[in-house]
Amino acid sequence: MDKNVKLMQGNEACTIGALAAGLDFYAGYPITPSTEIAEMCSEELPKIGGRFIQMEDEIGSIAAIIGASLTGKKAMTATSGPGFSLMQELIGYSSLCEIPIVIVNVMRVGPSTGMPTSTAQGDVMQARWGTHGDHPVIALAPGNVRECFDLTFKAFALAEKYRVPVIVLTDEVIGHMREKVELPDPHSIKQTRRKAPTSPAGYKPYAADPDGGVPLMAPFGEGYRWHVTGLFHDEAGFPTSKPQVADTLIRRINRKVEKNLDDIIDYASESLEDSEIVVLSFGSSAMSALSAVRRARKEGIKAGFLRLKTLWPFPEEVVKSLESHAKRIIVAEMNLGQVVLEVERVTTGKAKVERLGKVNSELFHPEEIYRAIKGEVQNRDIRGNN
């Protein structure tokens, strides 16, 4: 048997994707349903010269990976809702100070402690706006186990390239589901590493063109002796209160993402071209959505399927393009309406945007989405135990 074909769960695939991307450092705090990632990192990292630490809480975890990243290491943490909430302040720190990190959030039912072992997709808006202030962030949503590998791998590439925090937004079903996965040939893999300066002379850690340039990042401990602060800073990295410098900084860090949408955004689709009813979904909900779309197609209904692999930045262009053929866009997500708000924002009203939400801790049944396609769902919510 090919040694790269394995039965594995999503959390395992995330970890292997991270290791393939060159993970050096993991800090985390145990939380269901993400803990397998920490367990596997604790086992694998010391074997390859990396470092694992179980911190005292999730704030400490994200702080530790930011510290490790500043020494030039590729660093990651994994968590779920309550821990993700605690990490928000330092996601902003990573955004402003342009320190590459990867955060895997295996979503569970919230708010609060919620239902730790059950699935949900309620952290979509939090991933975008959870930390204060205008900030760039990238969030990727794997739709199956193999994609946990691919998108965690990609998360590192994007984090390193754009010096932003990248969030891998999976959910309990994707994280714990086991599938047969064929991993790419390790020798075919090309890792991405941040661009570093070649000499400390004249190094300006935040000097870049204002149109979204990414500054060069020197590792700590190599003679650059630079300063990092969560205060707004000038090109040299030191605090500033000059309005013009502040304005340039915040616009530049946001443009890094805005100017590179083609590189960042990814999605999958099926039967989209002539579709009149599009089911738009992501993560585990999309598995049920695809099944429902295929059933409808078999019955002659012109149904199409769009699955977002990038949630942030929001894939506006592809969603806008649906209006050229679709009469209805059904947004299936395990929350009370988060991605649907973005779909409504970017469309013009030509197609009817319908919210299909479910928050009872159960995955969508394909039947539920099929009924929505048929127009048989009275409420826009799928209620519990129906």
Add this chain to the structure above:
Amino acid sequence: MATLDYFRQEKLPHIWCPGCGHGAITGALVRAIEKLGLDKNKVVIVSGIGCSSRAVGYLDFDTLHTAHGRAIAYATGIKLARPDLKVIVMTGDGDCTAIGGNHFIHAARRNIGITTIVMNNEIYGMTSGQYSPMTPTGMLGTTAPYGNVERPFDLCKLAIASGATYVGRASAYHVPLTIDLIEKALQNDGFSVVEAISGCPTYLGRKNKIGGPVEMLDWIKDQTVNVKAAAALPPEKVAGKILIGELYNEAAPEYAASYKELVGKLQRRYDSYIGEVRECASNSD
């Protein structure tokens, strides 16, 4: 190398108020580094938020001004990732013992090689004078208008109980002692804590009518007694006094070194997917 060579002189003057003790303590740290002849390129200084934490911007090392309370957690990541670097944390009483208290005790428990300088001015200075976990009972603050009802930490006892392997206390008045303790703390492989009592004439001093900068230093001097002198004094002369000097110095395994040792035992090349794509030699420590 001259003392000033450790400063980013173009960033001076500093933001601290006239009479603030933080300058004397920052100077003590630099003089200790100078005495030890540490390589500027191999020292990382990390701070949190508050008056004390602004010190790092003036120092010519790799410096990291983090978020409130989190300096030690950031420093933990740096030290574990690069055990060869000398990692120093500059923090204040609010930053270290309130919002950052959990990181402090856990870093001490791990005995990770970080030297933590706590600039204790017994008040939140940056936000203009609220009581902190180190404000003595009964003293006034802007959020303790009737006198502080709470009891303060004995930070050094907390550090020792949590597992720190070098602990000492000095003050902005006792500058030679501060230099000496920091020098020893920097030589300890594990988690070291130097609490340096720092006067805040602007907020603690004015609110409590202690007086100006000089009276503030006298106020600190009068409260303290050296631990060696205290040993020879009758108990009634020591009661209520703050002990200064070296309070604890016991070696124990340092966390980042222990982890590195583990890596040394386990590290080998893999022929399975995991690990194969990397060269072990690419890790810099």
